[in-house]
Amino acid sequence: MTKHKDNKTEEQILKAAQKIFQSKGMDGARMQEIADKANINKAMLHYYYRSKQLLFEAVFKKAFSLLAPQLNAILNDDSSLEDKIKNFTHNYISFIIKHPYLPNFIIQELNRNPDFIEKIKNNVAFPNINKFKLQVKNEVKASNIVSISAEQLFINILALNIFPFVASPLIKAFTDIDDKTYKMLLEARKKEVSDFIINAIKK
Amino acid sequence: MTKHKDNKTEEQILKAAQKIFQSKGMDGARMQEIADKANINKAMLHYYYRSKQLLFEAVFKKAFSLLAPQLNAILNDDSSLEDKIKNFTHNYISFIIKHPYLPNFIIQELNRNPDFIEKIKNNVAFPNINKFKLQVKNEVKASNIVSISAEQLFINILALNIFPFVASPLIKAFTDIDDKTYKMLLEARKKEVSDFIINAIKK
DNA sequence: ATTAAGTTTAACCATATGGTTAACAAAATT
DNA sequence: AATTTTGTTAACCATATGGTTAAACTTAAT
Structure with a gap:
């Protein structure tokens, strides 16, 4: 160290x-x-x-600093909302396909110990939603999209992108889909998800 | 026993x-x-x-048989697609607000041991996607909604409903939202989410 | 009242587990 | 070359943990 x-x-x-x-x-x-x-x-x-705890924290911080900056693409990029959603969805799903354990690991461990995120905030570049908030507010005001809060939209984007990786055993079981087909389905989501979101906020 | x-x-x-x-x-x-x-x-x-294992299985089965039947509302109900989405979203979020640990517990433990779901399939009423598949196919064919597979739509519905509970520590941190505000935000999602989905699949 | 079955307790056991120590080897420094 | 610092190992330690046992107690049947 x-x-x-x-x-x-x-x-x-x-x-x-x-x-x-x-x-x-x-x-x-x-x-x-x-x-x-x-x-x-x-x-x-x-x-x-x-100690085990410190080794774990080293691993967690590394994982988190791998995942978190990806979110800057949606929160702090200068492109238009539509471009952001398209690019983010495509890139993020590609990224997670390469690191499938990441989201589940982070979510699981943060649930185990929610206070842990405070420690992280001081050690890692931590994305912030403020710029995105302004952008969404402006788009709503200009009537380019339906009325929606930045927070809800942000949650929806994350949910649609991350959930299929976190809940894969559950989804596979309910849909009776095997591993190979599921991978293809995830691949297809690179485009499906952004279409879905963009359509959802279109007037 | x-x-x-x-x-x-x-x-x-x-x-x-x-x-x-x-x-x-x-x-x-x-x-x-x-x-x-x-x-x-x-x-x-x-x-x-x-044994610990058997006690755990008793707990898991009970949790699963509490959660799984809720999905029948979306998969096997006879109402229209739009009604389903509205009702399911509203009821499901209400349900999870009362049992906030449930989804995370099930997802976490299924990831720990994916084979475990096979054991469950034989012991618990297990929802099936077939009927929902037909319904979506028909709606697409009738041009009532955009072209989307039942599986992708199902994943999106689950994602938007469940993810905010599973990833709450993460979302709270990124959006700088405290517990109280987050609860209100979840409450609002009972309507927000169904609007979002219905708009997303509208032509 | 006696017996048998089911229930509860305290003490115990074997093993797993995170962590330490002391001796030793290999570099680096003088 | 001698010495100090850093890296590595095997053996060890204290405690935690899932699980067991034998005896005591309670309840209900005979």
Whole structure:
């Protein structure tokens, strides 16, 4: 973390910890399992990260700082609302397809410990909704879109983009869809979702 | 479970287990904590439910059979598509406001162990999408709504309804909204969401 | 009143688990 | 080359945890 050189071991640990924590969560993860996956002695985990909690926080912060900046595309970009929605939806779904564990990991752990987000706010570039609020307000005032609050629209955009990844086992079961078909369905959502949203706010 | 009479203890245990499991998950829950909350000796847990796993399954099945039938309102009701969306959205959000832990619990535990849903399918009334598929196909063919697959529409409906509960800590942080305001925002969604969906599929 | 069955308790057990220690090896510094 | 610092290991430790047991107690049937 601080005193160590460019160490390889430290990275190995973080990589292994990422995999284990992201698939099993803080409570389900075992230090021994992380050590095994990293091919190192368990004591090394403590040598580099002191405790399970700190190792977890390192993993969480990294995950969060990977996910959060993506939201700047919708919140702080200068493009038009319609372009934003199109681009964000396309890029975000592409991004999550490459990191399918991410949203669920973050949501799960934030629910386990909601106060944790305060710690994060001070350590990570944290997106802010203010600019987006202004933009939506203006579009509504100009009668370009239906009357909707920025918050509700933001929630809807996030919901439509993220939920299918978080709830995949549930959705697969209800729709009787296998893994392959589900992947195609997610792929199709890159366009489907933005069409859906844009239509929803059109007058 | 089987040999026992109308026992009160058994119910106390299940109630306590519900609270603990639903807020901490299988991995985070402790048998001792459940016993404490139920005001009984820890051995009683095993006397009535044999193991942590079986107690957990009892809780999960009960939660699932509470949540799943709600979906029949959208999948197997006889009303028109528009009515369905209106009613479902309103009822479902009301329902989840009363059981805020439910969706997250089920999603989290299904992600932890996706095979688990197979066990459930045999034990619980399990909604099926077929009827809804026909209905959507007909509405599309009749040009009453835009071209959309039943699966994608179903996912969108679930996403917009459930996600705000599952991701509340995240959304609260990004939008800088406090608990009280968030509750009002959820309340407003009973109508907002159905308007949003209906507008989205209108031609 | 006696017995049998079901219920409850305290004490106990084996193992898993996060974490520590002391000795040792390898670099880096002098 | 000698010494200090950093990295690594195996063995160990204290505690937490799911689960068991045997005995005590309660209830209801005989």
